[in-house]
Amino acid sequence: MSLRRPSGEVGDVLVVDAGSHSLRLVVVTQAGERARESVVESPPTSDEAHELLDRFLDDIGDVAAVGHRVVHGGDRITEAVVVTDQVLEALGEAAPLAPLHMPPALRTIAEVRRRLPELPQVVAVDTAFHAGMPPVARTYALPAEWRWRWGLRRFGFHGLSYASALPRAAAMLDTRPEQLSCVMAHLGGGSSTCAVRHGRSVWTSMGYTPLDGLVMGTRSGSVDPGLLLDLLGRRGLSRHELATGLEQHSGLLGLSDGRSSDTRDLTSAAAAGDLPSRLALDVFVLRARQGIAEAAVCLDRLDALVLTGEIAGDQPDLVAAVCAGLAPLGVSGDVDAAVGTDALISAPSARIPVMVLTVEEDLQVAAETRRVVGASSG
Numbered sequence: 585m586s587l588r589r590p591s592g593e594v595g596d597v598l599v600v601d602a603g604s605h606s607l608r609l610v611v612v613t614q615a616g617e618r619a620r621e622s623v624v625e626s627p628p629t630s631d632e633a634h635e636l637l638d639r640f641l642d643d644i645g646d647v648a649a650v651g652h653r654v655v656h657g658g659d660r661i662t663e664a665v666v667v668t669d670q671v672l673e674a675l676g677e678a679a680p681l682a683p684l685h686m687p688p689a690l691r692t693i694a695e696v697r698r699r700l701p702e703l704p705q706v707v708a709v710d711t712a713f714h715a716g717m718p719p720v721a722r723t724y725a726l727p728a729e730w731r732w733r734w735g736l737r738r739f740g741f742h743g744l745s746y747a748s749a750l751p752r753a754a755a756m757l758d759t760r761p762e763q764l765s766c767v768m769a770h771l772g773g774g775s776s777t778c779a780v781r782h783g784r785s786v787w788t789s790m791g792y793t794p795l796d797g798l799v800m801g802t803r804s805g806s807v808d809p810g811l812l813l814d815l816l817g818r819r820g821l822s823r824h825e826l827a828t829g830l831e832q833h834s835g836l837l838g839l840s841d842g843r844s845s846d847t848r849d850l851t852s853a854a855a856a857g858d859l860p861s862r863l864a865l866d867v868f869v870l871r872a873r874q875g876i877a878e879a880a881v882c883l884d885r886l887d888a889l890v891l892t893g894e895i896a897g898d899q900p901d902l903v904a905a906v907c908a909g910l911a912p913l914g915v916s917g918d919v920d921a922a923v924g925t926d927a928l929i930s931a932p933s934a935r936i937p938v939m940v941l942t943v944e945e946d947l948q949v950a951a952e953t954r955r956v957v958g959a960s961s962g
Contacts, residue, residue, distance in 0.1 A: 594958045595648035597950040598703075602628040602652075602692035604684035609640045611647065612950035620645075628688040637692070641699050650705040651953030652693050653744060653945060655685040655794060657709030659735045664712065664952035666960060667693060667705040675707065681739075681793045684831055704960070706953040713743025714778070714785045721787040721882065740788035742770040745892055746778050748948035749941045752926055753890045754783075756939055765887050767879040769872065771902075772893035772943075773801035773845065777875035779882035787882040789875045795830060799871045801845035804834035839864035847895055847902060869902065873909040880913050888937045889915055896940050898923055907938060 596619065601608040607628045611620040622640055626632040652667070658678030665671055672690065679686035697705055714722075722738040723731070730736055746768050753768075754761045762783035769777045775798040779787040789797030789806075799805045807830070815821045821829075829838075837845040841860040844850055847868070853861035880886055889910070896903055900921035908917035914936045919929040922940045930938040 594954040596646060597953050598644060598647045598650045599946045599949045599953070600650060600652045600692060600696055601946060601949070602689040604688065607633040607636060607692070608946070609636070610946045610950075611645070612947060614954075616947055616951065618946070628692050637695065641696070644700075647703065649953050649957045650696055650700060650703050651949040652689065652696070652705065652707045653949050654689050654693075654707045654709045655711075655741060656682040656739065657707075657711045657715075658739075659737075661707065661709050662712055662715040664706055664708040664956050666956060667697065667707055671707060683827070685794070704957045706956045708744060708949045708952040710741045710743040710745075711739045713747045714738075714740030714788050717785055717787065724792075736792060738788070738791040739793075740776070740778070740785065741790045741794045742774070742776045742778070742788075742893075743785070744945040744948045745770045745943055746780070746785065748944040749890055749892045750780060750783065752941055753888060753939060756926070756928060757888060757937060759887075765883045765885050766890050767876050767883070767886065767888075768890040768892070769876055769879075769896070769906075770893040770943075771798075771872060771891060771895040771906075774803065775800050775805075775868075775872065775875075775893065775895070777872075777879045779879035781883055787879055789878065798875045799839070799868045800835045802832050802835045802837045804830045804838070805871060836864045836868060839867055847899055851899070851901065865902070865905075869905045869909070872906045876906070876910060877913060886913060886936055888939065889913075890939055890941060892941045892943055894943065897942055900929075903929070903940060 595614055597612050599610045599612055605627055606623060606625050608623040610618055613619050622636055624632050624636045654675060656678040658674060660674035661671060675690060679690060717740065724736055726736055749768060750761045753766065754764045764783055765781045767777060768780055774794060776788055776790040778785055795803050797805050812826065815826055835845060836847065836850060840850055843853060843861055847865065850861040850864050854865055891903060900923060904917065904919050907915055907919050915938060916930060916934050918931055919938055922929045926941045928937060928939045
């Protein structure tokens with residue numbers, strides 16, 4: 585592997601995305617194209633993931649840097665940075681706030697650093713996109729002592745997805761990101777909405793942790809805090825039972841009485857008359873509409889509705905269902921299907937353009953990695 589290149593110029597980047605239940609490895613070229621990609625739908629700590637990582641790294645080729653997607657940067661990592669022991673310590677402090685994602689990501693970073701010690705490695709965090717949210721959007725109505733002592737605030741997530749989609753949305757509207765005020769929604773196994781005013785995040789539905797906001801695959805989204813206190817107190821649940829229930833057995837899975845956390849399965853079951861599956865989809869759609877409306881009121885105007893994420897990208901029926909309830913915002917429910925490609929799905933005459941954009945978090949990680957490494961070597 586060669587590393588030395590002209591000052592400020594960075595070659596191919598290996599992107600490592602260690603999720604809660606998957607490991608994805610992608611080599612991204614200088615031109616921003618995926619040259620090689622492998623994924624395993626198993627936890628990063630599994631034997632299958634270890635085998636994939638070993639095979640991929642054994643035949644990595646000429647790579648100039650490694651970029652790691654990390655969900656939570658806490659209050660210390662607010663932009664993409666080169667991995668150091670101090671950075672890993674800061675990420676470790678944030679790990680309890682995203683317990684499904686952070687531990688496997690940190691273990692994978694350690695393993696890749698061990699295998700590729702000669703390469704610069706960068707972490708790109710999902711929370712960075714929202715780091716500049718105004719105080720009115722990020723501050724919880726909690727005792728001031730709690731907020732200052734423990735850093736309690738709304739962090740927000742899916743930032744890499746939003747950062748990747750924003751310039752493409754602006755280009756489709758023939759404008760620049762800094763001129764765009766829009767609502768963005770990432771709809772997938774994890775879901776959130778975001779208000780972008782003049783190219784900057786000013787509010788988002790996820791909060792201190794990725795558990796807040798919309799209904800998700802296995803995560804509950806927003807729940808009455810009093811209900812949670814009742815479960816811990818009068819109902820006798822332990823903290824572990826409550827955390828496991830909220831993170832792994834709620835959301836679409838809980839609403840469907842354990843049938844599935846995948847909207848594709850639920851759509852098929854609902855079409856066959858399964859009522860719990862129908863309920864799960866209806867609640868998901870309603871909460872998505874509500875999250876979009878919450879974001880819209882944070883803007884001075886609404887230029888567009890931008891949808892991304894796995895569900896937005898491959899389930900046009902659900903996209904249409906979400907849009908059908910947004911008439912008060914000026915969004916027409918008359919949208920055309922779009923699968924697997926960036927597309928404007930609203931009619932040319934629509935008051936509020938609606939678009940579906942593919943998920944390109946890996947390309948965003950590569951771009952941020954290239955910028956950080958280039959700046960440090962320039």
